Amino acid sequence: xxxxxxxxxxxxxxxxxxxxxxxxxxxxxxxxxxxxxxxxxxxxxxxxxxxxxxxxxxxxxxxxxxxxxxxxxxxxxxxxxxxxxxxxxxxxxxxxxxxxxxxxxxxxxxxxxxxxxxxxxxxxxxxxxxxxxxxxxxxxxxxxxxxxxxxxxxxxxxxxxxxxxxxxxxxxxxxxxxxxxxxxxxxxxxxxxxxxxxxxxxxxxxxxxxxxxxxxxxxxxxxxxxxxxxxxxxxxxxxxx
Amino acid sequence: xxxxxxxxxxxxxxxxxxxxxxxxxxxxxxxxxxxxxxxxxxxxxxxxxxxxxxxxxxxxxxxxxxxxxxxxxxxxxxxxxxxxxxxxxxxxxxxxxxxxxxxxxxxxxxxxxxxxxxxxxxxxxxxxxxxxxxxxxxxxxxxxxxxxxxxxxxxxxxxxxxxxxxxxxxxxxxxxxxxxxxxxxxxxxxxxxxxxxxxxxxxxxxxxxxxxxxxxxxxxxxxxxxxxxxxxxxxxxxxxx
Amino acid sequence: xxxxxxxxxxxxxxxxxxxxxxxxxxxxxxxxxxxxxxxxxxxxxxxxxxxxxxxxxxxxxxxxxxxxxxxxxxxxxxxxxxxxxxxxxxxxxxxxxxxxxxxxxxxxxxxxxxxxxxxxxxxxxxxxxxxxxxxxxxxxxxxxxxxxxxxxxxxxxxxxxxxxxxxxxxxxxxxxxxxxxxxxxxxxxxxxxxxxxxxxxxxxxxxxxxxxxxxxxxxxxxxxxxxxxxxxxxxxxxxxx
Amino acid sequence: xxxxxxxxxxxxxxxxxxxxxxxxxxxxxxxxxxxxxxxxxxxxxxxxxxxxxxxxxxxxxxxxxxxxxxxxxxxxxxxxxxxxxxxxxxxxxxxxxxxxxxxxxxxxxxxxxxxxxxxxxxxxxxxxxxxxxxxxxxxxxxxxxxxxxxxxxxxxxxxxxxxxxxxxxxxxxxxxxxxxxxxxxxxxxxxxxxxxxxxxxxxxxxxxxxxxxxxxxxxxxxxxxxxxxxxxxxxxxxxxx
Numbered sequence: 010x011x012x013x014x015x016x017x018x019x020x021x022x023x024x025x026x027x028x029x030x031x032x033x034x035x036x037x038x039x040x041x042x043x044x045x046x047x048x049x050x051x052x053x054x055x056x057x058x059x060x061x062x063x064x065x066x067x068x069x070x071x072x073x074x075x076x077x078x079x080x081x082x083x084x085x086x087x088x089x090x091x092x093x094x095x096x097x098x099x100x101x102x103x104x105x106x107x108x109x110x111x112x113x114x115x116x117x118x119x120x121x122x123x124x125x126x127x128x129x130x131x132x133x134x135x136x137x138x139x140x141x142x143x144x145x146x147x148x149x150x151x152x153x154x155x156x157x158x159x160x161x162x163x164x165x166x167x168x169x170x171x172x173x174x175x176x177x178x179x180x181x182x183x184x185x186x187x188x189x190x191x192x193x194x195x196x197x198x199x200x201x202x203x204x205x206x207x208x209x210x211x212x213x214x215x216x217x218x219x220x221x222x223x224x225x226x227x228x229x230x231x232x233x234x235x236x237x238x239x240x241x242x243x244x245x246x247x248x249x250x
Numbered sequence: 251x252x253x254x255x256x257x258x259x260x261x262x263x264x265x266x267x268x269x270x271x272x273x274x275x276x277x278x279x280x281x282x283x284x285x286x287x288x289x290x291x292x293x294x295x296x297x298x299x300x301x302x303x304x305x306x307x308x309x310x311x312x313x314x315x316x317x318x319x320x321x322x323x324x325x326x327x328x329x330x331x332x333x334x335x336x337x338x339x340x341x342x343x344x345x346x347x348x349x350x351x352x353x354x355x356x357x358x359x360x361x362x363x364x365x366x367x368x369x370x371x372x373x374x375x376x377x378x379x380x381x382x383x384x385x386x387x388x389x390x391x392x393x394x395x396x397x398x399x400x401x402x403x404x405x406x407x408x409x410x411x412x413x414x415x416x417x418x419x420x421x422x423x424x425x426x427x428x429x430x431x432x433x434x435x436x437x438x439x440x441x442x443x444x445x446x447x448x449x450x451x452x453x454x455x456x457x458x459x460x461x462x463x464x465x466x467x468x469x470x471x472x473x474x475x476x477x478x479x480x481x482x483x484x485x486x487x488x489x490x491x
Numbered sequence: 492x493x494x495x496x497x498x499x500x501x502x503x504x505x506x507x508x509x510x511x512x513x514x515x516x517x518x519x520x521x522x523x524x525x526x527x528x529x530x531x532x533x534x535x536x537x538x539x540x541x542x543x544x545x546x547x548x549x550x551x552x553x554x555x556x557x558x559x560x561x562x563x564x565x566x567x568x569x570x571x572x573x574x575x576x577x578x579x580x581x582x583x584x585x586x587x588x589x590x591x592x593x594x595x596x597x598x599x600x601x602x603x604x605x606x607x608x609x610x611x612x613x614x615x616x617x618x619x620x621x622x623x624x625x626x627x628x629x630x631x632x633x634x635x636x637x638x639x640x641x642x643x644x645x646x647x648x649x650x651x652x653x654x655x656x657x658x659x660x661x662x663x664x665x666x667x668x669x670x671x672x673x674x675x676x677x678x679x680x681x682x683x684x685x686x687x688x689x690x691x692x693x694x695x696x697x698x699x700x701x702x703x704x705x706x707x708x709x710x711x712x713x714x715x716x717x718x719x720x721x722x723x724x725x726x727x728x729x730x731x732x
Numbered sequence: 733x734x735x736x737x738x739x740x741x742x743x744x745x746x747x748x749x750x751x752x753x754x755x756x757x758x759x760x761x762x763x764x765x766x767x768x769x770x771x772x773x774x775x776x777x778x779x780x781x782x783x784x785x786x787x788x789x790x791x792x793x794x795x796x797x798x799x800x801x802x803x804x805x806x807x808x809x810x811x812x813x814x815x816x817x818x819x820x821x822x823x824x825x826x827x828x829x830x831x832x833x834x835x836x837x838x839x840x841x842x843x844x845x846x847x848x849x850x851x852x853x854x855x856x857x858x859x860x861x862x863x864x865x866x867x868x869x870x871x872x873x874x875x876x877x878x879x880x881x882x883x884x885x886x887x888x889x890x891x892x893x894x895x896x897x898x899x900x901x902x903x904x905x906x907x908x909x910x911x912x913x914x915x916x917x918x919x920x921x922x923x924x925x926x927x928x929x930x931x932x933x934x935x936x937x938x939x940x941x942x943x944x945x946x947x948x949x950x951x952x953x954x955x956x957x958x959x960x961x962x963x964x965x966x967x968x969x970x971x972x973x
Contacts (some may be wrong), residue, residue, distance in 0.1 A: 099364055099408065101625070121360040122435050123340055125479040131488050138887045138908050139718075143583070143675045144545070148713045152888065155701045158491055161484075163860045164900065165477035165875065167340065167436050172411055173675075177887065177900055177908045181727075182484030185861050185900045185908050194363050195408050195656075196624045236406040236621075238366035241656070243402075243423030244618070245663075247372050250399055342866070364850075377967070379646045379667050380959075384824070384916045389954045393647065394740075405620045405659065406634065413896070414916075418646065418659055418667045422968075426620050426659045437865045438520050472871045477862075483858070581846055581890070599919030602841040604917050605822055607961040613970050640973055643966075647959040649822070649918050650897055664966030674844050677890050718888040720848040725884075729854050732881055 013051045013072040016042045017064065019079040020056040022207040029207045031118030037078050037205070037212060044218040050225060057082055062090050069093060074103035074225045077110045084114075091115050099233055103228025105221065108205035111166075116201070118166055118193050127163035127184065128175065134181040135159040136205065137188055141175045146189065146200065146223045154216040160206035162186045168201070178203060189220070192229075196235065200224040238243045252292045253470045256313040257283045258305065259296040260320040263448040270448045278319050278446070278453060285459040298323055303331050310334060315344035315466045318351045319446065322373060325355075332356050340436030341476055344469025346462065349446035352407075357442070360435050361409055368404035368425060375422040376400040376445065378429055382416045385443065387430065387464045395457045400446035403427045409442070419444060429462070432468075437476065441465040494711045495533045498524045499546065501561040502538040504689040511689045519687070521692060527701040532707060532728040539564055544572050549595050551575060554604055556585035556707045559592045560687065566596075573597050583675030587703065590687035593648075598683070601676050602650055608646035609666060613634045616663040616702025617641040618688065619670055623657045627681065628671065628705045642688035644668045650683070660685060671702070673709075678717065682706040735952045736774045738795040739765045740787065742802040743779040745930040752930045760801050760935060767941040773948060780805055787813050797826035797948045800833045801928065815836050822918030823958055826951025828944065831928035832963070834889075839924070842917050843891055850886035850907060857904040858882040858927065860911055862897045869912065869923065869946045877939040884927035885909045891924070901926060912943070914950075919958065923947040 020040035022029040024247075033040050038054040045052040053072075055063025057079075069075075075094065079086070086171060091114045098104050098119065106116045111124045135156040139147045163184030167193070176189030189202035205211045212218065259279035264271040274281050279295040286293040294313075296304025298320075310316075316335065316478030320327070331344060332355045339345050339360065345355045352365045378395040380388045395417075404425030410433070429444035446452045453459065500520035504511040515522050520536040527534040535554075537545025538562075551557075551672065561568065572709040573596045580586050581639065588598045593606045621629045628701075637682065645666030651674070658671030670685035684702060687693045741761035745752040756763050761777040768775040776795075778786025780802075792798075798817065802829045804807070814837045821827050821842065834847045858879040862870045877899075886907030892915070899912030911926035925943060928934045935941065 050261050089262040089880055118364040123360040123479075127479060127482040129482050129484065131484060132491055133484070133488055136908075140887050140889070140910065141893065142678045142715055142718055142888055143680050145713055147715060150715070152718055155656060159483070159748045163482055164863050165479075165865055166863070167477070167479070169410065170413055170434055170896065172862065173893065174897065179902060179906060180488065181488050183486040183859055183861075183902060184482070185902045187863065187900075193411055193623060193625045198625050206567060209962075231625060231627055233624055233629060233632070236408070236624055236634055238364075238368060238406075238408070241368040241370050241402070241404055241425070243370065243372060243374070245422065247374055250373055271763070375968075376668075377665055381646050381648070381669065381958055382916060383647055383650065383919045383959055384921050384954060386954055388956060393959055405622050406624055407622070411655065414652065418669075420661060420665060420667045423720065424618055426618075426661045428622065428659075430562060434864060434866045439866050451595065472866060472868055474865055474870060474873070477875055479864055562817070601844040603844040605961075609961060609964040611964050613966060614973055615966070615970055616973075645964055647961075649961070651892065651958070652916055654893055656953065663968065663970050665968040666964070675893055718890070720846075720850060720888075720890070723850040723852050723884070723886055723907070725852065725854060725856070727904065727906040729856055729904050732855055 011049070011051045012225060013071055013073045014076065014225055015068060016052065016054045018054065018056050019082050020058065021081045032210050037207065040212045041076060041221060042240045045222060045225065048222040057085060062086060064090050064094065068078065069097050072102060073230055074105065074228045076105045076107065077113060077115060078107045079113045080109035083112055086114055086156065087185055091103050091118060095119060098197035098199065101196035101230035101232070103197060103230060104199045105228060106199065106201045107226050108203060111201065119199060122169060123167045124165045129161040129182060131161065131182065132158040133161040136179040137176045138179065139175065140177050141173060144173060144175050145227050146175050146220060148223050149219050150216055156204060156211060156214065158209055159211065162203055174190055196231065196233065198228045254292045254312055254314045255286050255317065255466055256309060256480070257293065257295045257317045257321065258298050259295065259347045260323045261299065262322045268395060273451050278448065282317060282462060283451045286466065288462060289463040298326060305331050307366065310338050313343060314471055315346065317346045317348065318354060318356060319348045321350035322356045324353055327355055332359060336360060339438035339440065342437035342471035344438060344466070344471065345440045346465050346469060347440065347442045349444060352442065354361065360440060363410060364408045367407045370402040370423060372402065372423065372447060373399040374402040377420040378417045378445070379416050379420065380416065382414060385414060385416050386468050387416050387461060389464050390460050391457055397445060397452060397455065399450055400445055403444055437472065437474065439469045441469055493531070493654050494707060495553055495555045496527050496558065497535045497537055497550060498558045499537045499560065501564050502540065503563045515619065519557045519689065522694045523558060523703060527704060527707065530704040532693055539567060544568060546572050551579050554584060555712055556587065556710045558587045558589065559595060559597060560589045561595045562591035565594055568596055573600060577601060581715070582682065583678035583712035585679060585712065586681045587706050587710060588683045590685060593683065602676065602682060605649045608648045611643040613643065613664065613665060614640040615643040618661040619658045619686070620661065621657065622659050623655060626655060626657050627709050628657050628702060630705050631701050632698055638686060638693060638696065640691055641686055641693065644685055657701035663665060678713065678715065680710045682710055734772070735773045735948060736796045737768050737799065737948055738791060739775065739777045739799045740801065741779050741804050743781065744804045755933050760809060760834060760930065764799060764944060767775065767937070768948065769947040778916065779939050780808060785809060785813050786971045787817065792816060792820050795825060796953055797828065797951045799828045799830065800836060800838060801830045802836045803832035809837055814841060818842060821920035821922065824919035824953035824955070826860060826920060826948070827922045828947050828951060828955065829924045831926060834924065842922060845892060846890045849889045852884040854884065854905065855881040856864060856884040859902040860899045860927065861902065862898065863900050867898050868950050869898050869943060871946050871967055874941055874944050879927060879934060879937065881932055882927055882934065885926055919954065919956065921951045923951055
């Protein structure tokens with residue numbers, strides 16, 4: 010069965026800033042969704058200002074992998090929607106958190122840390138080095154991906170140690186960053202991927218699109234029944250003591 | 251400087267159940283605190299029904315490692331206290347979560363998962379096997395610790411994969427459990443340790459006391475300055491593009 | 492392209508012991524290969540007593556995932572074949588090491604440890620609990636797999652901490668074991684899977700077959716170019732100092 | 733008891749190259765040993781050209797933590813000495829591998845990979861960023877350590893994913909590197925630390941000395957009895973089937 014992807018975007022910069030609108034006339038969500046459709050995924054989009062932020066029970070239940078881009082309006086995302094997304098992740102839905110999504114409620118809630126970092130908007134060159142060449146997320150990607158200009162994110166990045174560290178970024182201004190990180194949470198798989206500041210055409214880059222597409226494949230649910238929790242009868246006899 | 255420990259206990263079973271009071275006449279917190287004093291730590295206790303649950307700013311600021319036992323009344327712990335404890339952990343305070351503390355607000359918030367599990371009160375024998383003999387937490391501990399009777403906790407335990415898995419429990423009724431788990435969160439170190447149901451004399455067991463004492467040593471703060479987050483000037487010149 | 496599997500077996504017990512031959516008339520390699528063919532993989536077998544142990548350059552170059560079962564004759568495997576297999580793993584070939592293969596030259600060489608363990612042949616019941624429900628290796632598998640009789644392997648198992656711990660075994664005689672472990676080495680992925688003593692019909696168990704089949708899928712090479720090592724020209728100008 | 737350290741150095745560059753001799757008149761081993769003596773450790777040195785490379789059974793048995801620096805003459809280290817060092821590490825001796833020691837027999841044997849990397853001698857500036865502020869190895873260290881000139885080591889570094897990643901290096905020429913990595917092997921703890929090319933005064937840098945000193949403390953043996961391996965009697969009755 011084709012993996013079903015929902016690309017969620019806060020979609021505010023696009024409406025405020027002509028620079029962003031010029032780069033992403035269909036929104037960041039539109040650009041990513043188009044790339045994923047091209048890769049063969051069954052892809053929808055959802056945005057903050059739709060009812061329930063476009064993430065109704067129906068949409069979530071029919072989503073195998075959710076992609077998340079937010080920045081200005083993290084605080085406007087309703088807590089109950091965050092709780093529903095989290096429940097779906099623990100049940101197996103894949104989650105790909107992009108760039109400034111590091112500060113989204115859903116990412117912070119799944120990580121348990123502040124998710125804080127250093128940042129700078131100064132046209133730094135970024136070079137993302139592959140540090141795990143065995144990982145399916147880097148299929149078809151060279152030794153590094155170079156982005157002529159990006160926002161800088163620098164360490165210390167306050168996240169739990171990733172289960173798998175896939176990319177490390179080099180920045181022109183002298184910093185490094187763990188920029189491709191996987192996590193397992195419950196039955197679900199999470200990938201954090203750093204690049205994608207709204208004023209740069211990062212999501213039009215084919216290597217970046219390839220990573221996101223690979224991550225969708227990797228994060229797709231295994232499809233097992235949810236484990237049984239709570240009171241459990243013994244499977245073996247217990248002696249009287 | 252001597253490591254300063256605060257042993258926090260909800261202290262409700264002790265007041266309700268004579269069986270528990272007989273085993274722990276000074277409360278679970280008292281038993282653990284006595285063992286830690288004996289090991290040379292500067293040890294205090296705090297309980298749920300004290301003002302601010304005994305965890306005032308002053309107490310938290312003077313605590314290097316906090317030990318947490320709770321069960322019946324997780325929901326009575328004030329969210330603002332949980333937030334203050336979490337902030338202190340991210341700043342470097344060690345945290346040792348015991349047994350039913352797996353469902354405490356503070357542990358769930360730091361883990362990002364449901365922390366659910368299977369359980370049974372049926373006098374199972376438990377045998378905790380050491381799976382990382384290089385870890386300082388198992389100093390002075392044999393190949394396994396055997397507890398004649400304990401509550402069973404069984405997999406799947408819905409936690410993030412531990413940074414280091416130190417103990418795995420065998421239960422008489424047929425289950426296994428990841429019963430000694432370390433996590434790094436921010437500047438702080440966390441140890442989850444499974445045993446300690448209130449109706450058994452587990453915290454009087456010298457091997458269990460030894461593990462908790464070792465964990466205090468291991469979890470003590472490194473004492474570095476908190477990293478700087480936010481906007482950062484470049485350390486190297488960035489070219490005009 | 493269909494994943495190409497080679498099932499390697501030392502094939503000695505089958506020739507010496509009628510009990511084993513009765514359970515595996517086509518050899519352990521034959522039983523596993525039949526299951527994998529049934530799952531749609533392009534599957535070959537190779538055994539110790541063939542020239543070059545059946546692992547010629549041609550065979551290795553056309554193998555995406557190698558499965559390894561050995562026990563009595565680890566020392567008879569030629570060092571140069573071990574080196575060739577290791578090189579292929581680092582280049583990306585998947586490797587699935589089964590049961591007593593824990594003591595094979597190839598596994599010990601890739602792990603860097605003694606790979607020693609406790610063992611007992613006493614018809615223990617084994618129950619393999621899934622501890623990572625998000626992992627593709629447990630697709631279609633229940634909360635646990637129960638084997639009525641198996642050889643016991645017990646902790647401490649002297650391996651590096653697995654990158655991902657997928658199964659933990661419970662044994663009737665009181666032990667536990669990390670029985671499903673993944674490792675990344677170079678461009679290659681490795682899965683160690685415990686069950687499969689030669690005198691029990693373990694590889695005829697459908698759940699065990701399912702795990703091996705899932706592991707083949709998971710371990711298949713990503714297919715990237717091997718990274719470039721050695722002297723490297725700078726990608727950015729370096730200032731005179 | 734004071735931790736006993738042996739600093740092992742191949743000590744060849746010092747004898748061939750006046751530049752190196754000027755920087756390290758007592759050898760690299762002498763510089764490191766002096767720093768560790770200053771930090772209060774019971775410190776000895778040993779070098780390649782001594783009988784048994786200075787690593788007799790007596791020396792190894794009285795060493796809690798071994799520090800290793802080699803480059804030109806890895807192949808001259810006798811295999812039997814490597815085997816003895818490895819056995820001691822698995823039994824609990826700490827091991828700190830420095831810089832070009834990444835290609836030593838002992839490190840490759842404990843890692844199981846090629847340990848290959850990119851390199852360049854071009855006076856790159858190196859900046860080592862702390863990515864795990866909770867780790868005792870970074871006690872007293874700032875957010876980063878800056879080295880005005882160093883040899884570059886770049887990714888991909890062909891090592892197993894570290895158990896804990898402590899430092900990531902930024903290089904002026906555009907590369908990154910996992911430059912502080914911990915591993916657990918058997919009862920022993922290993923720390924790989926990148927800096928220290930022989931033509932730069934890196935080991936005179938106080939922050940670098942501090943990291944090595946912290947690593948000694950961290951890697952010191954836990955002092956448990958070696959686990960029992962091999963045939964094991966059941967701890968619980970096994971039913972007839």
